[in-house]
Amino acid sequence: MIILRLLKEKMVLAICATAALFAALMLVVIVGNIAIQALPSLSLYFLTTAESDTPRIGMAISNAIVGTFMISVCATILATPFAIGTAIYLQRYAPRNWLTQIIRFLIEVLSGTPSIVLGIFGLIFLVIFLRHYTGGFSLIAGSMALSMLILPVIERAAEDAIERVPHEWEDASYALGASKWATIRGITIPAGLSGIVTGAILGFGRAAEESAVVILTAGYSQFMPEWTVRASDKLAFGMKIYPVQDLVGTLPYSVYHAYENSNVIPMSNGFAAAFVLIMIVLIVNLSAKCILWRYGNG
Amino acid sequence: MNQSIDFPKIGFLAVSMLSILSVFLIFGFIFHTAAPVLAKEGFSFLTGTTWSYADHEYGVFTFIVTTLVMTAITLIIACPLSICTAVFLAEWAPAWMDRPISSMIELLVGIPSVVYGLFGFYILEKVFRYHIDPFIDATLGFIPIFADPTPNSGSGILLASSVLTIMILPTITALTREAMVKVSLDFREASLSLGATKWETIRKIVLPIAFPGILTAVILGLMRAMGETMAVVMLIGNVNSVPKSIFSDGVAMTSKILCDIGYYVSFPEPKSALFAIGAVLLLMEFLFVASIRLVGHYFGRKGLKP
Numbered sequence: 058m059i060i061l062r063l064l065k066e067k068m069v070l071a072i073c074a075t076a077a078l079f080a081a082l083m084l085v086v087i088v089g090n091i092a093i094q095a096l097p098s099l100s101l102y103f104l105t106t107a108e109s110d111t112p113r114i115g116m117a118i119s120n121a122i123v124g125t126f127m128i129s130v131c132a133t134i135l136a137t138p139f140a141i142g143t144a145i146y147l148q149r150y151a152p153r154n155w156l157t158q159i160i161r162f163l164i165e166v167l168s169g170t171p172s173i174v175l176g177i178f179g180l181i182f183l184v185i186f187l188r189h190y191t192g193g194f195s196l197i198a199g200s201m202a203l204s205m206l207i208l209p210v211i212e213r214a215a216e217d218a219i220e221r222v223p224h225e226w227e228d229a230s231y232a233l234g235a236s237k238w239a240t241i242r243g244i245t246i247p248a249g250l251s252g253i254v255t256g257a258i259l260g261f262g263r264a265a266e267e268s269a270v271v272i273l274t275a276g277y278s279q280f281m282p283e284w285t286v287r288a289s290d291k292l293a294f295g296m297k298i299y300p301v302q303d304l305v306g307t308l309p310y311s312v313y314h315a316y317e318n319s320n321v322i323p324m325s326n327g328f329a330a331a332f333v334l335i336m337i338v339l340i341v342n343l344s345a346k347c348i349l350w351r352y353g354n355g
Numbered sequence: 356m357n358q359s360i361d362f363p364k365i366g367f368l369a370v371s372m373l374s375i376l377s378v379f380l381i382f383g384f385i386f387h388t389a390a391p392v393l394a395k396e397g398f399s400f401l402t403g404t405t406w407s408y409a410d411h412e413y414g415v416f417t418f419i420v421t422t423l424v425m426t427a428i429t430l431i432i433a434c435p436l437s438i439c440t441a442v443f444l445a446e447w448a449p450a451w452m453d454r455p456i457s458s459m460i461e462l463l464v465g466i467p468s469v470v471y472g473l474f475g476f477y478i479l480e481k482v483f484r485y486h487i488d489p490f491i492d493a494t495l496g497f498i499p500i501f502a503d504p505t506p507n508s509g510s511g512i513l514l515a516s517s518v519l520t521i522m523i524l525p526t527i528t529a530l531t532r533e534a535m536v537k538v539s540l541d542f543r544e545a546s547l548s549l550g551a552t553k554w555e556t557i558r559k560i561v562l563p564i565a566f567p568g569i570l571t572a573v574i575l576g577l578m579r580a581m582g583e584t585m586a587v588v589m590l591i592g593n594v595n596s597v598p599k600s601i602f603s604d605g606v607a608m609t610s611k612i613l614c615d616i617g618y619y620v621s622f623p624e625p626k627s628a629l630f631a632i633g634a635v636l637l638l639m640e641f642l643f644v645a646s647i648r649l650v651g652h653y654f655g656r657k658g659l660k661p
Contacts, residue, residue, distance in 0.1 A: 066554035076439035142370030169583025266467035
């Protein structure tokens with residue numbers, strides 16, 4: 058009998074090991090396939106020319122690379138203060154009452170909101186309702202919508218980081234007579250900084266990979282973002298600030314564009330844009346992992 | 356000691372309030388925009404099967420069914436795969452295997468959904484059209500739900516579900532693994548000392564204790580599959596009908612919104628109708644988040660939470 062039972066165990070082990078290998082190999086299969094398909098289009102010209110400077114659409118992506126970085130950086134800058142503030146409040150100040158429960162619950166709701174719902178919300182609120190301030194489809198509208206998407210990501214990472222700060226350190230600070238705010242400023246935030254930075258980096262990656270929200274709020278532009286201010290009677294204060302209130306092109310949209318116009322744009326161009334996007338997000342995620350691994354406390 | 360107003364506390368509370376203000380803004384604007392059509396159609400919005408801008412008739416029944424079927428198939432594939440993976444990683448894999456495999460699975464999260472769509476559309480579609488669809492049709496085709504109504508195309512619900520499986524696999528695997536690792540060593544040792552094999556210990560001790568965590572993981576994966584847009588738009592075929600088989604084309608709730616919003620955003624009634632789909636999605640999501648809370652509460656009270 059024991060042999061039968063051990064045999065059963067070996068069979069389950071084999072099944073589970075196969076599942077794990079299959080899951081891990083998916084990454085290799087997907088990235089490998091995309092790299093192979095992308096190879097014919099990956100040239101310096103493709104990566105460093107703006108789409109507006111090419112004879113046909115979809116032949117270069119440097120404007121989209123720059124746009125992706127700009128929109129993700131803006132979204133991260135907008136979201137991080139709110140995320141850190143909320144995390145500190147929930148971890149160190151919040152009393153155990155209904156209000157705290159509601160805040161936690163609503164942040165979970167925000168983190169589960171389908172991206173298409175955030176996208177149409179951004180469309181109706183940021184692009185249409187606030188068009189005199191955001192300039193309609195624009196970098197700022199896209200960044201604000203994305204910041205709502207990544208706020209829960211950064212908030213959770215920051216909360217984890219603050220939770221890992223040893224209580225003894227804070228107690229020592231209190232014992233020396235420091236106030237709560239002084240302790241948080243002097244001990245908690247510096248000690249949890251690596252985790253907070255990791256959260257911000259993960260938020261950046263999450264913003265860079267999002268497509269539905271960006272399509273509905275940032276629009277697309279073939280031109281390299283420009284840095285200037287021009288008069289405009291459609292916007293508040295009578296001026297349009299480039300690139301903030303201007304359309305911006307992003308990599309996810311380039312990929313979708315290649316899919317939608319597959320009769321005009323060669324397939325490998327879409328894959329090349331996808332490959333660049335994957336590499337950006339993978340490098341960002343890996344560096345977040347490294348920071349946590351190298352400087353992580355606890 | 357200064358006992359006056361605690362300014363930092365009020366400041367942090369204000370920041371938290373501003374953060375959750377966005378949730379109210381989202382609900383407010385979505386429901387406000389959706390209100391005209393929701394009020395006009397009433398309950399028949401959920402049960403109606405025709406969606407026609409020309410006839411001013413809006414019913415989301417087919418989209419809801421398609422989304423639910425697609426999510427169900429995704430879970431049927433993803434749950435065994437990711438839970439088995441998690442069991443292997445948490446229980447059997449030595450550290451040198453656990454580390455790289457876990458990291459590789461985690462990195463799958465970082466692949467953008469539009470890239471999954473592209474991968475599915477150009478690469479997996481051919482595999483499904485020439486190999487998987489005909490194979491399942493030939494072996495199980497006598498059961499109607501496994502018959503292939505579109506032999507010349509690989510796209511459809513099964514393709515969308517397969518790609519969604521890869522997308523939600525990291526979520527379910529990581530959270531299940533975490534729930535299993537948390538199960539105390541004492542329980543395992545007690546079981547092993549009674550002569551149970553490792554698998555029997557996992558089956559009878561570890562999995563039941565980790566169950567609330569696994570359930571939460573599955574609900575989170577489900578939410579991600581249900582709310583996914585780009586990959587679904589690119590893979591599901593976009594032909595509206597109640598799905599009859601796992602190979603049928605369909606239109607999911609998310610893909611309906613994305614396909615039509617660009618054109619109809621300037622027409623008040625169609626816009627309102629599309630936002631009403633968003634409102635339904637938002638409500639479903641809200642219920643699932645609440646159910647995760649309930650799972651934690653229910654098992655927490657029973658003392659089963661590790």
